[in-house]
Structures are given as C-alpha cells and as structure tokens.
Amino acid sequence: MEALIAIFVGWLTACGVYLMLRSRTFPVVLGLTLISYAANLFLFATGRLTTGQPPVIAKEAAGYADPLPQALVLTAIVIGFAMTAFVIVLALKARGDLGNDHVDGEEP
Amino acid sequence: MSALQAWAIAPVLLPLVAGIVLLLTRSLGLAWQRVLGLGSVLALLVPVGVLLGAVGEGTIAVHALGNWPPPFGIVLVADRLAAWMLAINVLVALFALLYAVQGSDAQGRHFHVLFQLQLFGLNGAFLTGDLFNLFVFFEILLLASFGLLLHGGGKRITRAGLHFVVINLTGSALFLVAVGTLYGVLGTLNMADLAVRAGEAPAGELSLVRTAGLLLFVVFALKAALLPLHLWLPAAYANTTAAVAALFAIMTKVGAYGILRMESLVFGGSEGPLAALYQPWLLPLALLTLAAGAVGVLASRGLRRQGAYLVLVSVGTVLVAFGLGSRDGVAAGLYYLPHSVFASAAFFLLADIVARARGPVGDRIQAGPALPRAALLGWLFFLAALLIAGMPPFAGYLGKFLVLQAAVEHAWMGPVLAVMLVGVLLTVAALARSGSQVFHAAGEGGGMAPEAERPGAGRLLPALALMGLCLLLTVAAGPAHEFSLAAADQLADRGDYIQAVLGHGGGR
Numbered sequence: 001m002e003a004l005i006a007i008f009v010g011w012l013t014a015c016g017v018y019l020m021l022r023s024r025t026f027p028v029v030l031g032l033t034l035i036s037y038a039a040n041l042f043l044f045a046t047g048r049l050t051t052g053q054p055p056v057i058a059k060e061a062a063g064y065a066d067p068l069p070q071a072l073v074l075t076a077i078v079i080g081f082a083m084t085a086f087v088i089v090l091a092l093k094a095r096g097d098l099g100n101d102h103v104d105g106e107e108p
Numbered sequence: 109m110s111a112l113q114a115w116a117i118a119p120v121l122l123p124l125v126a127g128i129v130l131l132l133t134r135s136l137g138l139a140w141q142r143v144l145g146l147g148s149v150l151a152l153l154v155p156v157g158v159l160l161g162a163v164g165e166g167t168i169a170v171h172a173l174g175n176w177p178p179p180f181g182i183v184l185v186a187d188r189l190a191a192w193m194l195a196i197n198v199l200v201a202l203f204a205l206l207y208a209v210q211g212s213d214a215q216g217r218h219f220h221v222l223f224q225l226q227l228f229g230l231n232g233a234f235l236t237g238d239l240f241n242l243f244v245f246f247e248i249l250l251l252a253s254f255g256l257l258l259h260g261g262g263k264r265i266t267r268a269g270l271h272f273v274v275i276n277l278t279g280s281a282l283f284l285v286a287v288g289t290l291y292g293v294l295g296t297l298n299m300a301d302l303a304v305r306a307g308e309a310p311a312g313e314l315s316l317v318r319t320a321g322l323l324l325f326v327v328f329a330l331k332a333a334l335l336p337l338h339l340w341l342p343a344a345y346a347n348t349t350a351a352v353a354a355l356f357a358i359m360t361k362v363g364a365y366g367i368l369r370m371e372s373l374v375f376g377g378s379e380g381p382l383a384a385l386y387q388p389w390l391l392p393l394a395l396l397t398l399a400a401g402a403v404g405v406l407a408s409r410g411l412r413r414q415g416a417y418l419v420l421v422s423v424g425t426v427l428v429a430f431g432l433g434s435r436d437g438v439a440a441g442l443y444y445l446p447h448s449v450f451a452s453a454a455f456f457l458l459a460d461i462v463a464r465a466r467g468p469v470g471d472r473i474q475a476g477p478a479l480p481r482a483a484l485l486g487w488l489f490f491l492a493a494l495l496i497a498g499m500p501p502f503a504g505y506l507g508k509f510l511v512l513q514a515a516v517e518h519a520w521m522g523p524v525l526a527v528m529l530v531g532v533l534l535t536v537a538a539l540a541r542s543g544s545q546v547f548h549a550a551g552e553g554g555g556m557a558p559e560a561e562r563p564g565a566g567r568l569l570p571a572l573a574l575m576g577l578c579l580l581l582t583v584a585a586g587p588a589h590e591f592s593l594a595a596a597d598q599l600a601d602r603g604d605y606i607q608a609v610l611g612h613g614g615g616r
Contacts, residue, residue, distance in 0.1 A: 045292075094267065
C-alpha cells in the first residue's frame with residue numbers, strides 16, 4: 001500500500017508540475033490544484049498507513065491510527081479550497097482585464 | 109494563567125476581532141471603518157509594548173492555547189526576537205494605515221478588513237511556536253495580502269498579482285510537504301519539541317529531516333524574495349497602492365524571520381549533524397540577492413520600482429547578516445532590520461506623493477513638470493535616500509557597519525565586503541540620479557502639471573514619522589543594539605526557549 005500511495009503522490013505532483021508550467025491560466029490553476037492534492041495525500045500518509053485501528057489509544061488495541069495528520073489534512077484541504085477559489089476568480093479577472101488568458105497577460 | 113501569558117495572545121486576537129467587527133459593520137460607512145481600524149492598530153501598541161518590556165528582562169512569555177500542555181497543544185511564544193518583530197510590524201502598519209486613510213482605502217471594498225487580517229496573520233506568524241500553526245498564519249497573511257495587493261485594481265497589478273498568487277501557493281504546497289515530513293519522522297510539530305527530537309533523531313532518519321529542513325528553507329526564501337526566487341517581488345510591489353507597498357516592506361522580513369527562527373532553534377546548537385543546516389546556502393544566496401537588488405535599483409525607470417528593488421537590497425543585507433551565523437552577525441541584522449523596514453516604507457510613501465505631484469508623468473525617473481512644494485519634497489527625498497542607502501550618520505550606516513564588522517572574522521569576508529560596499533555605491537548613484545532627474549531637472553519644460561496634487565500634511569506626516577523612527581533608531585542606537593545583542597544571545601542559547609515552552613504546564 002505504501003508503494004501505491006507513493007506512486008500516486010508522485011504521479012499527481014508530476015502532472016501538477018507539468019500543468020503549472022503551461023502558459024494559460026486554466027491549466028496553471030489545475031496544476032496548482034493537483035499539487036495541493038498531492039501535498040494533502042502526502043500529509044495524510046505521514047501518520048503511517050494503518051487499517052482497522054482505533055484513533056484513540058486503548059489498552060486492548062494492538063496499535064492506533066494517528067489522528068493528528070487527519071486534523072492537519074482537514075485544515076490544509078479547507079485552506080487549499082479557499083486558495084483555489086481565489087485563484088480561479090483572479091484568473092477570470094485577468095481574462096477580463098487583459099483580454100486573454102496568457103499568464104503574462106499578453107500573447108507572446 | 110499569569111497576566112503576561114494573556115498579553116502574549118492579545119496581538120493575535122485584537123486584529124482578528126477588529127477584522128470581524130469591521131466586516132459585520134461595513135454598512136456604517138468609511139469614517140467608522142477608519143476610526144475602528146486605526147483604533148485597533150493603536151491599541152495593539154499596548155500589548156506589544158508590554159511584551160517588549162517583559163522580554164527585555166529575559167522573560168519568555170508562553171501562552172498555551174486552551175491550556176493544552178506543550179508539546180500537545182499549540183503555543184504562542186513571545187521571546188525577544190518575536191517581540192522585536194511585532195513592534196516593527198505594528199509601527200509600520202500604523203503609519204501605512206494613516207497614509208491609506210488619505211483616500212486610497214476608498215478605491216475598493218474591504219480594505220480595512222483585509223488590513224486587520226493581514227496584521228492578524230503577521231502577528232501570529234511572529235508569535236506562534238508550532239510549525240503547522242505557522243503554516244496556517246502564513247496562509248492567512250497570504251490571502252489578506254492577495255486582497256490588499258489587488259486593492260484599487262488596474263491591469264498591471266492584475267498581471268503581477270497572478271504571478272504573486274501562483275508562486276506563493278506553490279510555496280504553500282511545499283510548506284505542507286516539509287511539515288508532513290518533519291511530523292512523519294520526528295512525531296511532533298511544536299518547534300521547541302522539534303529542536304529536542306531533531307537532536308535525538310537516529311542516523312538513518314537524518315537525511316529526511318535535512319530534506320524537510322531545506323524544503324522549509326525554500327519556502328522561507330520564497331517569502332523573503334531570496335535569489336533566485338525574487339522575481340515576483342518587483343512587479344508586485346511597484347504596481348500596488350503606496351500604503352500597501354509600505355506595509356509589505358515587513359512581508360519579506362517574515363521569510364527572514366522564518367529562516368532565522370528555524371536556523372537558530374530547530375537546526376541550532378553548535379554541533380551535531382543538523383547544526384547550521386542553512387549556513388552553506390544562506391550567505392551566498394543573500395549576497396547574490398543584494399547584488400541583484402542593487403543592479404535593479406540602478407536599472408529602474410520608476411521610483412516605485414526602485415523602491416521595490418530597495419526592499420530586495422534590504423532583505424539581502426539582513427540575510428547576509430543572519431548568514432554570517434555569529435552572534436554579532438545576527439545582532440547586526442536585527443538592528444538593521446527595523447531601519448530598513450521603516451526606510452523602505454517611507455520611500456514608497458514619498459514615491460507616491462511625488463507621483464501625485466507630477467500628474468501624468470507619475471513616478472517615472474525623467475525630467476517632468478515643476479512640483480508643488482518642490483523644496484520640501486526635494487529635501488524629504490534627499491533624506492529618505494540617505495536613510496535607505498545607509499549613509500552616515502544614520503542608523504542604516506550603523507547597521508551596515510555592524511554587519512561588516514561582524515564579517516571581519518568570517519571566511520567569506522572578501523565577498524561580503526565587496527558586495528555590500530559596491531551595493532551601497534550603486535544604490536547611492538541610482539538614488540542621486542533619480543533625485544536630480546525628478547527634482548533638479550523639474551519644470552524645464554514649463555510650469556506644473558494641471559493635475560498636480562499639492563502634497564498635504566495628511567500624506568506627508570506618515571512618511572515623515574517613518575523617517576523620524578529611523579532617526580530615533582540612530583539616536584537610540586545604543587539601547588537598540590543592546591536589545592539586538594540580547595536577542596541574538598537568547599537565540600544562540602536555545603535552551604531557554606525550549607525550557608520555557610516544554611517546562612510550561614508540566615511538559616512531557
């Protein structure tokens with residue numbers, strides 16, 4: 001499972017970086033979103049991958065699922081969501097103000 | 109809970125509450141917003157003053173949120189460094205806001221709300237003792253800064269804003285990855301606890317800790333506009349409104365603060381595999397930033413862009429001082445930091461005043477129409493140029509001299525001396541050219557521009573006050589430098605900080 005998660009995080013990051021380097025604002029926004037997904041997934045996995053474990057330490061439990069990364073990732077998702085919304089609005093504003101959707105505001 | 113602990117959270121709560129109240133009472137009009145906004149910033153002076161007095165005696169004020177004992181809960185920690193940064197922040201915010209209420213706050217909606225939330229984020233970033241909490245405060249100050257940057261609008265700022273936003277969000281993702289790695293390896297996010305556990309980390313995990321630490325360095329370098337991550341800064345600072353640019357003079361210093369905090373606390377100590385992790389990178393990059401900034405100052409064609417590059421020069425100088433790694437170097441940087449913030453902020457305000465007085469020519473560095481109140485503006489510009497370039501006898505000169513003095517024993521003495529002195533030369537040459545073009549050659553082609561705005565006291569006073577603060581730093585150089593030395597001592601001996609946080613409420 002670790003390998004699968006690692007591959008997914010890497011794949012998301014690679015796609016995100018590729019899209020970030022595009023010259024149109026919409027792919028850049030998508031790239032940012034993918035990179036933030038990758039970061040969230042990575043953050044989620046830092047508490048180690050466990051299945052069927054209680055989140056709170058109990059005497060009879062064999063182990064526990066670390067609840068802290070889940071709290072962190074929740075915060076990060078909420079913040080990332082707000083940021084993405086902001087970038088989309090800004091990209092639309094740039095499209096309106098500058099008349100095109102190139103990241104530099106003018107066609108090369 | 110002692111009284112001091114309550115004071116430690118006041119600089120965070122006050123702007124947050126003020127921001128929320130401002131948002132809810134927007135219908136009461138701009139005059140009310142101005143009064144409440146200014147009142148909140150003035151009120152901030154009280155807790156910051158109390159904290160500054162308390163930490164001056166060596167106390168470290170720790171506020172455990174919700175009374176959760178560290179390292180489990182989030183803590184706010186006010187040590188000398190944090191209180192110093194808070195004081196600089198509140199002072200520059202006060203005068204930036206006083207300038208903004210002259211009219212630029214009416215150009216868009218929600219200026220005052222965003223301004224308070226920006227202060228909330230900045231104060232929180234300086235005070236927090238928890239790495240993830242630092243991320244959250246960074247996001248708060250970023251989102252508020254996006255709004256402030258775009259305030260007042262304009263096509264050029266939209267374009268610069270897009271670059272600013274995208275690069276900062278990429279930085280945020282890197283920050284999350286770094287925080288996650290540190291948590292995954294060391295199992296804590298409390299910065300004092302991180303310092304302890306990083307020292308105990310098994311050899312096999314060291315490379316992971318080092319990677320995470322350097323990722324954090326990239327994030328802070330991005331905020332500090334360290335070369336090669338500085339390209340977002342000039343366009344963003346040159347095209348936003350003057351009051352916002354003046355407030356943003358402190359924003360790059362948040363990155364410098366982050367670098368200093370991590371370097372001295374988590375990667376501090378004199379020995380061990382993680383000690384001085386940032387050292388090999390910080391000094392060369394800071395020198396390059398300084399050099400690039402100085403060339404930019406020389407190449408700028410507008411006063412505001414020149415101000416933006418001057419910010420780059422000042423952050424380069426501060427980071428050179430921190431990069432020297434010695435107690436004297438850090439102290440010199442901390443002494444120079446407030447001067448550079450106030451001087452850059454004053455320069456942005458003056459550039460705006462001059463641009464308004466010249467009508468259509470604006471802030472372009474070329475001969476233009478005659479200026480109203482030309483002599484006064486000319487002398488003010490001359491003084492601001494002396495302050496920001498670091499000419500004797502002012503605090504900028506003293507700060508740079510202290511940095512050079514700290515560099516004398518260092519292996520990199522040659523490059524540091526060369527870059528800093530040539531940087532000063534280029535800055536002085538560029539500012540002299542700007543002054544002679546804008547003021548000496550003014551009015552050759554006739555009288556004043558019809559749109560010229562006569563600079564009133566309301567606009568001049570905030571700029572004057574910021575320059576007055578620089579002069580105060582010159583006059584009170586002794587106590588200010590003593591405080592910086594004490595702060596550098598406290599950073600060098602991280603045991604106090606760790607003891608204050610982890611010993612709080614029983615510890616672990």
